Amino acid sequence: MAPGRKGRIARRTAVLTAVVALSLTMEIAGYHATPAAERPEVSYTTLHALVPLVFAACAGVAWKIGPTRAPARLMVAFVVLWIPQSIYRVIGEWEWVWPVVRGVDLGWAVIAGILVLVYPKGFLSDAFDRWVAGIALVASVVNLLAVLLLASPESAGCTACAPNPYQLVDAPALYGLIDVGYRIVGVGLALAIAGRLLVRWVRASVPARTVAFLMPLALFAWATTLAAQAVTYATATTTDIVLATVSLIAMASIPVSFDAGVSHARNMRARVADLMRITREGADRGLWAESLARTLRDASVRVYWWDEERGRYADAAGVPIDDAEADPRGSHSILPVASPLGAPIALIRHDRVLTDNMRLLDGVSSALRLSVDNGRLRSEIERTLEQVRQSRQRIVEAGVEARRRIERDLHDGAQQHLVSLGMRLRLVANEARDRGVEPLGAEIDGTITMLNQALRELRELAHGIHPSLLSQGGLALAVPELAGRCPVPVEVDVQAEGRLPELIESTAYFVVAEALANIAKHSEATRAWVRAHLEDGWLVLVIRDNGRGGASVDAGTGMLGIADRVEALGGTLELESPPGAGTTLTVRMPLPAPSD
Amino acid sequence: MNEARALRVAIADDALLLREGIAKVLEGGGIDVVASVGTGDELLEVVRGGGIDAAVLDIRMPPSYRDEGIAALEAMRAGGSTIGVLLLSMYATPEYALRVMGAGSGTGYLLKERVSEPQTLVRAVETVASGGSVVDPEVVEQLVKRTRADDPLSRLTERERSVLELMAQGYSNGGIAQTLFLGLKTVETHVRSILQKLDLEESPEHHRRVLAVLTLLGER
Numbered sequence: 083m084a085p086g087r088k089g090r091i092a093r094r095t096a097v098l099t100a101v102v103a104l105s106l107t108m109e110i111a112g113y114h115a116t117p118a119a120e121r122p123e124v125s126y127t128t129l130h131a132l133v134p135l136v137f138a139a140c141a142g143v144a145w146k147i148g149p150t151r152a153p154a155r156l157m158v159a160f161v162v163l164w165i166p167q168s169i170y171r172v173i174g175e176w177e178w179v180w181p182v183v184r185g186v187d188l189g190w191a192v193i194a195g196i197l198v199l200v201y202p203k204g205f206l207s208d209a210f211d212r213w214v215a216g217i218a219l220v221a222s223v224v225n226l227l228a229v230l231l232l233a234s235p236e237s238a239g240c241t242a243c244a245p246n247p248y249q250l251v252d253a254p255a256l257y258g259l260i261d262v263g264y265r266i267v268g269v270g271l272a273l274a275i276a277g278r279l280l281v282r283w284v285r286a287s288v289p290a291r292t293v294a295f296l297m298p299l300a301l302f303a304w305a306t307t308l309a310a311q312a313v314t315y316a317t318a319t320t321t322d323i324v325l326a327t328v329s330l331i332a333m334a335s336i337p338v339s340f341d342a343g344v345s346h347a348r349n350m351r352a353r354v355a356d357l358m359r360i361t362r363e364g365a366d367r368g369l370w371a372e373s374l375a376r377t378l379r380d381a382s383v384r385v386y387w388w389d390e391e392r393g394r395y396a397d398a399a400g401v402p403i404d405d406a407e408a409d410p411r412g413s414h415s416i417l418p419v420a421s422p423l424g425a426p427i428a429l430i431r432h433d434r435v436l437t438d439n440m441r442l443l444d445g446v447s448s449a450l451r452l453s454v455d456n457g458r459l460r461s462e463i464e465r466t467l468e469q470v471r472q473s474r475q476r477i478v479e480a481g482v483e484a485r486r487r488i489e490r491d492l493h494d495g496a497q498q499h500l501v502s503l504g505m506r507l508r509l510v511a512n513e514a515r516d517r518g519v520e521p522l523g524a525e526i527d528g529t530i531t532m533l534n535q536a537l538r539e540l541r542e543l544a545h546g547i548h549p550s551l552l553s554q555g556g557l558a559l560a561v562p563e564l565a566g567r568c569p570v571p572v573e574v575d576v577q578a579e580g581r582l583p584e585l586i587e588s589t590a591y592f593v594v595a596e597a598l599a600n601i602a603k604h605s606e607a608t609r610a611w612v613r614a615h616l617e618d619g620w621l622v623l624v625i626r627d628n629g630r631g632g633a634s635v636d637a638g639t640g641m642l643g644i645a646d647r648v649e650a651l652g653g654t655l656e657l658e659s660p661p662g663a664g665t666t667l668t669v670r671m672p673l674p675a676p677s678d
Numbered sequence: 679m680n681e682a683r684a685l686r687v688a689i690a691d692d693a694l695l696l697r698e699g700i701a702k703v704l705e706g707g708g709i710d711v712v713a714s715v716g717t718g719d720e721l722l723e724v725v726r727g728g729g730i731d732a733a734v735l736d737i738r739m740p741p742s743y744r745d746e747g748i749a750a751l752e753a754m755r756a757g758g759s760t761i762g763v764l765l766l767s768m769y770a771t772p773e774y775a776l777r778v779m780g781a782g783s784g785t786g787y788l789l790k791e792r793v794s795e796p797q798t799l800v801r802a803v804e805t806v807a808s809g810g811s812v813v814d815p816e817v818v819e820q821l822v823k824r825t826r827a828d829d830p831l832s833r834l835t836e837r838e839r840s841v842l843e844l845m846a847q848g849y850s851n852g853g854i855a856q857t858l859f860l861g862l863k864t865v866e867t868h869v870r871s872i873l874q875k876l877d878l879e880e881s882p883e884h885h886r887r888v889l890a891v892l893t894l895l896g897e898r
Contacts, residue, residue, distance in 0.1 A: 490743065497768050497790075498693050504794030505699040512706070512796070530794050537791050541769060551771050554744040559773045562896075566772070566824040 094145050094154075098138050101161040105134040112168030122326075129327060130168070133334045134161040140337030147344050150204030156197045157337050163189035174235070174243035181246045184238050185229035191268055191308070192218045194336055198275055201340050210278065214271050225264040232257035272305035303332035353377040357449045367398040370453055374446065380433045382414065385450075388426040395429050403429060419447040419454075427454045474650035475585075481647075482548075482588045489548035497540055504533045552591050556581045557614055560591055568598040570610050570627070577615040586671055589647050590614065590623055593655075593669050596644045597625040605629025605665060616673070623669040633659040641667075685807050688713035690721035690735035690750070691766070700734060700766075700793055707800030716740070718750035725759055732762035732807040736790075737774065748777055755781045762806030766790045770816040776892050779811060783885035786812030786848065811848035811888040818846040821895035830894070833875045841868045842876075846891045850884060 109131040113121065121127075141157035148154055166187035173179050195218055199211040206212050235243035237254040310325050357377045371385040386395035386403040396402040417430040428450055432443070511526035544550075552560040558576045565572035581587070594612055601610050607629030614623050635641045635657050645655045653671035687709050691697045694716075701711040713724040717740050721733055733754075737747035751763045764786040765778055778787045786806040792798045792814070802812040822831065822843060834842060844854045855865045873880055876894055881887045 493738065493768050494693070498696060501768075501790050501793060502693075502695045502699050504791055505696075505703060508794040508796060509702065509706070534791050534794065545769060550738070550769055551773060554738075555773060563771065563773055566820065571829075 094142070097158060098142055101158055102135060102138045105138075105161050105165055106131060108165045108169045108172075109134075111172050115169075115172040126327060126330075129330050133330055134164040136334040137161050137164075137337050140341050143341045144337070144344070147341070147348055148204055149344065150200075152200055152204050153197060153340060153344075156193050156200070160190050160193045160197070160337075163193055174240050177244035177247045180240065180243050181230050181233060181238075181248055182226075184233065184240070185226035186222075188225070188264070188268065189222065191272070192222050194333060195268075195272055195275060197336060197340060198279070201343060214275060218268065218271055221264055221267045225260065228257060228260040228264075232260070237261075269305060269309045272308060276305045303328065303335075357446065370450075371398055374430070374450075378432060378442075378446070382431075382433060384431040386429040386431065388428060395426075403431070417443055417447060419450045421451060421455065427451060471650075471652070474646075478589070478647050478650045479585055482585055485548040485588075486553065489544050489550065492540065492544040492547070493550070497537065497544065500533060500537050500540065504530050504537070507533065548588070549591065552587060553584070557587055557590055560587075561594055561612060561614060564591070564595055564598060565610075565612055568610065569602050570598075570605075570607050572598065572610045572612055575611075575613045575615075577613075578621060582621060583674060585651065586621055586673060589651060589653075589671065590621060590669070593623055593644050593648065593667075594625060596640050597667050600633065600641065601625075601627045601629065601665075604633065605631075607664070619673050619675075621671045621673060623667075623671075625667045625669075626664065628664045630661065631659045631663050631665050632661040633657060633665045684708055684710045685731045685804065686710045686712045686729055687803060687807075688715070688721055688724045688730050688733045690715050690718060690733065690739065690747070692716045692736065692739045696736075696790070696793070700799070703793055703796045703799055704734070704803060706796055707803075709800065709803060718746040718753075721750055722753055722757075725754055725761065726757070730761055732764065732803050734764045734766065734803060737765050737767040745774070748774065748781075751778065751781050751785065760784060760809075762786070762803065762808070764788060764802050764806050764812065766793075770814055770820060772817050772821050772892070772896055775813050775817045776889070776896055779813070779885065779889040779892055783811065783883065784809045785885070786810075787817065788812060788814045789816055805848065809885075810850070811885040813847045813888065813892065815843070815847055818843050818892075818895070821846065821892065824895070830876050834872060838868055838872050838875070841865065842872050842891065845869065845872070845887060846895060848885075848888050 109127070113127055122130075137157045137160045141154045141161070144154040144157060145151065163186060166183040166189070169183065173183060196206075196215050199206055199215055206215055229238065230246075230248040231250045232253055233246055234249060234252055234254065234257075235241060235245060237257045238246075308329060353376075357373055367385070367387060371383070374385060375381055375383040384397060384403075386397050388394075389396050389400075389402075392402075394402050414431050415434050417432060419427045419430065421427055430443075430446065430450070507526050507530050511523045511530070514520075514522040514526065549560055549563070551563055557578050561576050562574045565574045582590075594614075598610065598612070601607050605627045607627035610625070610627040612623070612625050614621065616622070633641075635645050635655070641655075641657070648655045648669050648671060651671050653669060656668040657665070658668070659665040687704055689697050689700050689704075689711060691700065697714050697716075701714055704711055712730065713721075715721050715724060718735065721735055724730065725733060735747045735750060737745055739746040747765050747767075751765065754761070754763065760782075762784045763781075765774075766788055767774060768790050770789050775787045778785050784806050786802050788799070788802055792802070805812050822839070831839065831842075840858060841854055844857055849857065851862060851865045851869060854860070854869075855862045858865070860868075870880070872878075876891075878890050878894060881890060
């Protein structure tokens with residue numbers, strides 16, 4: 083890549099240097115070859131020599147920033163074709179050369195016209211442009227043939243020249259007609275181009291004017307002076323020096339306008355990069371359209387978003403696009419943006435002039451596509467995550483509720499019935515003893531003992547399902563009770579005064595229960611510590627032991643289920659268990675806002 | 679009990695079956711059941727009416743099925759009532775026992791399944807009616823079973839531990855002597871030794887001793 087680029091730069095520099103040197107040499111030679119009496123003023127000649135220099139300099143810039151290579155090449159061609167004007171007097175003695183040079187001495191004007199036509203895209207983009215260019219070329223060829231076949235040194239205004247060897251007939255009237263006609267066609271075309279640019283500029287909105295105002299102005303000034311010159315040429319032979327000076331300045335301003343316009347468009351592309359940044363930050367639709375307008379420097383930009391439900395495009399406020407705005411012949415163009423799969427996303431109604439800058443619009447539509455895709459994905463993910471989060475919480479809630487209900491059913495049902503049954507059996511046993519059936523009494527006593535054992539087991543079971551102490555006294559009561567059941571001595575510090583939401587309490591309780599069960603089973607610890615406290619709207623549980631460590635959440639210790647429950651409530655679980663250095667489990671759960 | 683007339687007792691439990699059963703057991707023990715209601719509020723109403731020596735009530739009752747029984751006990755004590763109150767619970771929860779004892783003298787906390795031991799139930803009602811304290815043995819067992827580092831209980835002898843457990847259950851020195859087949863003097867010696875080892879003050883009031891022992895067991 084680098085050597086190619088270097089080579090290109092070197093080649094271009096060489097070309098520019100060569101044409102500039104040639105142009106200056108010829109200009110100076112032409113000046114000296116002109117008889118002193120006919121010489122124009124030095125200042126005019128200097129200005130005349132400066133025009134190709136401006137073109138050469140602009141060619142260098144255009145090569146660097148231009149949309150295609152055509153504008154720079156046209157500018158170089160201009161420099162070369164500018165030469166014949168000044169030198170055909172120098173080469174007037176070379177009869178084989180001067181008629182050819184005389185025939186192309188207005189080629190620079192054709193090149194200048196085409197340069198204006200390829201602005202700003204770098205190629206002839208529509209039929210009008212191609213027609214104009216075509217007519218200009220045909221006219222130039224006709225003119226060249228006319229000069230070659232009809233011109234004599236006298237009719238060509240070069241009295242010092244050798245006779246024209248190509249001349250077929252001596253028809254000064256016909257030659258003069260073609261010569262003047264050629265100039266009139268040229269002026270007509272130049273005026274047409276200038277007029278067209280002017281109309282486009284007048285109808286365009288702000289950005290179009292900032293981009294294009296220099297070019298038609300330059301062309302218009304030049305065409306006007308050219309027209310005046312043509313008239314002067316046709317009627318007399320003296321040239322108005324003021325008119326000629328204005329014409330030169332106008333001509334020199336064409337490549338400058340070209341480069342300025344292209345560079346302006348490039349700045350716009352840089353602003354598309356800013357738009358991309360805004361897009362990445364996920365701005366909303368209204369803001370995005372505003373940023374777009376700012377980026378394009380076109381306050382008339384409207385973005386109409388595809389409304390899937392209604393099957394139409396509407397702006398961020400919901401106002402649908404009207405047909406007049408969608409009319410492609412208006413001052414605005416419509417840029418449809420669709421997702422990679424072809425689903426419509428939006429229409430961007432923008433100033434027509436921006437159509438000439440496809441790379442800018444490509445950037446804009448890519449940004450929009452990204453923005454919409456990002457937005458869609460983001461909201462989809464957020465929605466899905468929220469659903470998952472809610473359903474996880476509902477599952478945990480349902481689990482807690484189910485446990486609470488089972489415990490209560492056991493308490494009010496089976497346990498109650500078994501207690502009553504024991505009581506009745508006792509009454510029956512007493513009755514049996516009263517009736518003197520002692521063995522039966524003893525038998526029933528045994529049954530009661532078994533029943534009480536069953537009750538005891540049932541009580542433990544119910545307690546494990548959902549500790550009644552938790553719903554009655556909260557963590558402050560339930561955690562010490564839990565710690566008391568642990569075979570490893572546990573130091574408890576619960577600083578959660580008052581009651582927390584049931585779901586949080588119950589989850590915290592089972593976290594502690596599971597952690598203490600693991601400590602009892604696996605840790606070989608001799609001490610454990612349980613701390614629960616509130617911190618900035620979070621319940622923080624720290625369960626620590628001095629055991630052998632090496633515990634992990636996924637080692638099938640039941641900790642995974644606990645982690646799931648904690649995370650379902652938006653909490654976090656952190657297990658720190660280096661081998662040989664005890665285990666610390668830290669669980670944080672967000673408490674609902676106080677207003678809830 | 680050396681009172682001539684039968685004790686008058688009110689029962690509160692939301693389970694009709696149990697209420698009737700408890701009444702039957704108490705009546706079998708020579709106690710008059712004068713009221714039987716389903717909520718703590720109704721019981722408070724009955725107690726305010728006067729003429730009640732003791733109340734037997736469930737901890738978990740409507741409306742919230744949490745600790746209405748204890749709340750009723752606390753409301754009675756706050757209202758100046760000193761009748762005996764025996765709370766029944768499906769679970770042996772030391773934290774509740776402590777709260778019940780903390781309400782003052784003449785209170786008791788028993789597992790519901792003790793209703794199948796008529797003597798235990800009747801004796802508990804008589805104890806609380808006379809201002810004594812009753813704590814379910816299972817509660818004490820749970821407390822004693824609790825494992826703590828630097829356990830002060832490790833300083834006690836086997837015999838002292840048995841005495842301590844009975845102290846926690848609300849037994850008087852006489853009761854302990856009877857239960858363990860020891861002389862009263864021996865029991866008193868054990869009690870003094872225990873209180874000294876556990877850094878507890880000898881309290882003139884019986885229920886304070888129970889509360890102190892339970893608290894020690896719970897906080898140890």
